[in-house]
Amino acid sequence: MMHRLPLAFMLAGLLLAAALPTRAQDLTIGLSAPITTVDPHFANNSPIKAVARHFFEALVAFDENLKPVPALATSWRRTSDTVWEFTLRPNVKFSDGSAFTADDVIASFERAPAVPNSPAPLGLFTRSIKQVTAIDPLKVRIETKYPDPLLPTMMPEIVIISSDYRNASTVEFNSGKAMVGTGPFVFGAFLSGDRIIMTRNENYWGRKADWSKVTLRMISNEGARVSALMARDVDLIENVPPDLVQRVKGANFTIVQSRPALPVYLGLDLGRDPTPFVSANNPAPGAKTNPLLDKRVRQALSYGIDRKAICDKIMAGTTLPAGQLLLDGLFGTSDKVKPHPYDPAKAKALLAEAGYPNGITMTLHGPNDRLTNDSKIIQAIAQMWTKIGVTTKVEALPWAVYFPRITKREFSLWMISSGAIAEMATALNSVVVTYDIANGKGVNNRGRYSNPQVDELVNTAFLTLDDAKRRDLLVRATEIVADDTPVIPLYFYSFSIASPKDIVYTPRLDQFVLAYNARKAK
Secondary structure (H helix, E strand, C coil): CCCCCCHHHHHHHHHHHHHCCCCCCEEEEEECCCCCCCCCCCECCHHHHHHHCCCCEECEEECCCCCEEECCEEEEEEEECCEEEEEECCCCECCCCCECCHHHHHHHHHHHHHCCCCCECCHHHHCCEEEEEEEECCEEEEEECCCCCCHHHHHHHCEECCHHHCCCCHHHHHCCCCCCCCCCEEEEEEECCCEEEEEECCCCCCCCCCCCEEEEEECCCHHHHHHHHHCCCCCEEECCCHHHHHHHHHCCEEEEECCCCEEEEEEECCCCCCCCCEEECCCCCCCCCCHHHCHHHHHHHHHCCCHHHHHHHHCCCCCEECCCCCCCCCCCCCCCCCCCCCCHHHHHHHHHHCCCCCCEEEEEEEECCCCCCHHHHHHHHHHHHHHCCEEEEEEEECHHHHHHHHHCCCCCEEEEECCCCCCHHHHHHHHCCCCEHHHCECCCCCCCCCCHHHHHHHHHHHHCCCHHHHHHHHHHHHHHHHHHCCEEEEEEECCEEEEECCEEECCCCCCCCCHHHEEECC
């Protein structure tokens, strides 16, 4: 008779195994961001989503260059303006041996936008969906509320769980009970903020991973992460600090750099007057209590940032200055929108014109363990702003603490990155469209900016099947947002991956670090 081992005993055994010398079939990755949940639907948060891709898959996937490719769906087609059909991949099994069917798709689309206490709900990606139904066990029909030309590009964001766990809580995923997926790895253990252990899914329908066992270790400190690599305690790390790149290369490791694409920007509180961390110094009569509500102040702050110095000096040329929410040339970006040049004189003039000739005092919040040099960058911005008459304090916090506080709108200015990088419609809808959580609009609009003209252009773009017309609508919206400056784009981030020369890693445009993408050198 078989007896189940207590979970604590199983975890202890897995941790002991993780501490033993790494075998040739094992891979240990050092991640920079602490992971606090493995619930794949918990939040639109890049570190959480990247981890989920080891265990779960979507109907459609993004390849390394964000091109939609078949995954659990082998094909899809639009049968009318508001109906899509997806043909599912046959003979796919979940890690518990059960068959993947249309019921699992339905359960996943019901759960994904409705996870309790989510700090960034996935409703952004299901906002157009009216109903998901099964045509037969291997075909689903998705009916939308309106014509949605972007539906296939939304599909990679909703991974498919087993229908047996449609009502599972986040706690049940974190314990491993609900971690039943179709992906290339099988869940082993999760210790919040410390590590995740997984084994190769020997019954995976696609190419098998090169590694029989993978451990994801969370090492937020940049120096400690590099030291772990040099000591061979880990086999691969992300986010190598620019000032340590030559040291790592000199120790016979390989570093690959992704294309700069992840938008990093400053959020501004435009929904409160006053706002807790901003005050004016003897403002002129009629000036707003919350200076951020004046467009001229927002523009002054943007002109007061030397993006080129940040990219060239702090980031050693690995990033690109940003003037809009997507990398230039991607769908919906505007050729007319460029990063504001560093112009302290213009910044001071704009502040005086807005009624703040004596300056402003504020606090800028940011993470200290999410992106390479993130705390150094907010310190540099604070120094730049102080030179234009905006006395700025800095508070840098661990990501696990910082991210929930952003969602609760506890700050007045904050640094954040956006994971919506495939098309401008998604980026604008996420960050600047008027906040309407029930309808999946403005879900990451933490500053509560609201512009009816922008809303109209973006919402119309989502309904427009003609690509040329949709692009024109998004370009116009992008130009309005660039002028209004509800957020301040800083730079496009590039992830670096370091590994021994016998491991080959292919970086992704979405910056996800996936064990599946690490291959043994031939």
